[in-house]
Amino acid sequence: MLVTFSTKAYADITMFGDVALQLIHLMGHSGSVPGAILAEDVPAALERLKAALASGAGQAPSPAPGEPGDEDEERPKVRLSQRALPLIELLSAAARQGCNVMWDH
Secondary structure, three states, X not given: OEEEEEEOOEEEEEEEXXXXXXXXXXXXXXXXXXXXXXXXXXXHHHHHHHHHHHOOXXXXXXXXXOOOOOOOOOOOOXXXXXXXXXXXXXXXXXXXXXXXXXXXX
């Protein structure tokens, strides 16, 4: 499943569903798709998301060397905070311009 975030203030952002749902939860929402944040609630959702990412919430721990799941040791891991950057930009633009944010399949 793919989830697309949209607002009048920024280009649409499409993410894989599992990542999008994690980020929606970190913003303080139920995770239902479709969903929306009213313009007046966008700054608070943005701050909750930033705070959760800064505290390491939602980050999957890396497997220890030799444990199952360690096979891709050579491949760099993409952290949730990195995947969240486009959404943070979208939320920031929506907050600046006072726009609603919506997401859908």
